[in-house]
Amino acid sequence: GAWGNTTSVDGKSLEVSGTWEQTCWFSDKDVDYLELAIDLSSGVRLERQILLARNDLFLFLADYVMNTSGAVIRHGVDLPLADGLRFAAEPETREGYLVAKNPLARVLPLALPEWRVDPRIGTLTQFENHLQLAQERPGRQMACPLLLDLDPSRFGKQCTWRQLTVASALEIQPPDVAVGYRAQCHKDQWLFYRSLGPSANRTLLGVNTSEECFVGRFLAPSGEVEEMLQVEG
DSSP, X not given: OOOEEEEEETTEEOOBOSOOEEEEEEEOSSEEEEEEXXXXXXXXXXXXXXXXXXXXXXXXXXXXXXXXXXXXXXXXXXXEOOTTOEEEEOSSBSOEEEESSSEEEEEEOTTSOSBTTOOOSEEEEEETTEEEEEEXXXXXXXXXXXXXXXXXXXXXXXXXXXXXXXXXXXXXOOTTXXXXXXXXXXXXXXXXXXXXXXXXXXXXXXXXXOSSEEEEEEOTTTOOEEEEEEEOO
16 A cells, blocks of 8 residues: 655645655665655655665665754654554554564664653554554654564564764754664664765764765674665765
């Protein structure tokens, strides 16, 4: 089915004013990567990333609301679920599993706080036969990412994620300028970075980059980050 979305700025709903265009396609031994974009009303642009890591067995999906002029952005992602598939949410944390007879994927909402006792920013829920991510926060840009772990050997084992501090010239950057996330599923860990503002040299978790997008895996036991994808701005 269709990957749906709803976007509003300061309570005003935005309508689609263009058609989807492919802005980047890349494939190598590690990943298949597709980037799309579409214009919304009021000069706002919606950008979308789809990254399939074949060896690491995860799917990264993200919407980016860009170039708003308002104070508060609200964005909803609506993913249809196949017949017989449901979202089983964890009781204390915000991740959950896509389940048929057995779990097929674990879903991590990377921009949301991990623990449900922290109610900020948004929700990840099932409504009827749709998986829905809803986020709201102030700023001119907003990132709405989901990480789907596709490796059954990691299911039921340690899982955590964090929103990372991004700095430029020793100054912390707000989340409408650049975002970074660390995700861990069992023994595997990954780093995701996306610039939302003008190009600049930025640092997060010891990684320095001036690219628009960077995805990497942490190597054990050194903790060094190996590049999986890098997209120039």
